[in-house]
Every structure is written in structure tokens, then in C-alpha cells.
Amino acid sequence: AASLATKSASRGGEVPPEIAELLDLTAHVSGNIGDRALILVHDTLLDATLPGTAFHKAVVDDSVVLLEGSDDPVVLRRKGDKWTFVGPAFVVGIMDGEAWPDTDDIDQSLQDFILI
Helix, strand or coil, X not given: CHHHHHHHXXXXXCCXXXXXXXXXXXXXXXXXXXXXXXXXXXXXXXXXXXXXXXXXXXXXCCEEECCCCCCCCEEEEEEXXXXXXXXXXXXXXXXXXXXCCCCCCXXXXXXXXXXX
């Protein structure tokens, strides 16, 4: 889990202190989260990097998305022009609809996903 977060953070350059603290926390709790991995999600609408958890099968470059009608964010993996379902995710700050765009802008910001 720590390597996943490190690789994600390293793509953007310097690791901020908050991320370094999260990586330290990861090292201490990773044995207690079972088949879950700690993840970092960059939310472009909120312009923030948010911590969360996903199934351990999540990898760098997977996408955390909100699917219309779903209670929780999910992790999807691109396969060409289609997507595969990796599993549900928990992400601080987007669990209760905070990341959904305003209703006026929702039609322009929705994307179709073809799941295989």
C-alpha cells in the first residue's frame, strides 16, 4: 500500500508532508486492514489529494469514479476503450456526494463507462 501511494505521489514531484505522514501511518496499520490498500486520490474538482481505501488489487493508474446510482465510489481499470470493475472504494471527502458536480453542470461532466 505504501508503495502504491509513493508511486502516485512521485509522479507529481515532491511528496508533501501530509503524504509522508500518511505513508508512515500506512506502515503501522497495513497489517490491520486485511485485503484493503490505502490509496491517494487526486480530485480535480476539489483540487485536493484525498486518502482512502480500496481492495488490494488496486494499482497505480486505476481510476476512482462515482457511478450514478452507486452509494460508494468504485475503482475501475481501463482496458483499451472499456473498463473493468476492481472494487468499491472509501475516499475521505467524496463519500456523501461532495464530489458530484452541481445539478446545472451534471450533464456536461458525466462520462460513459463500458464495463467488461
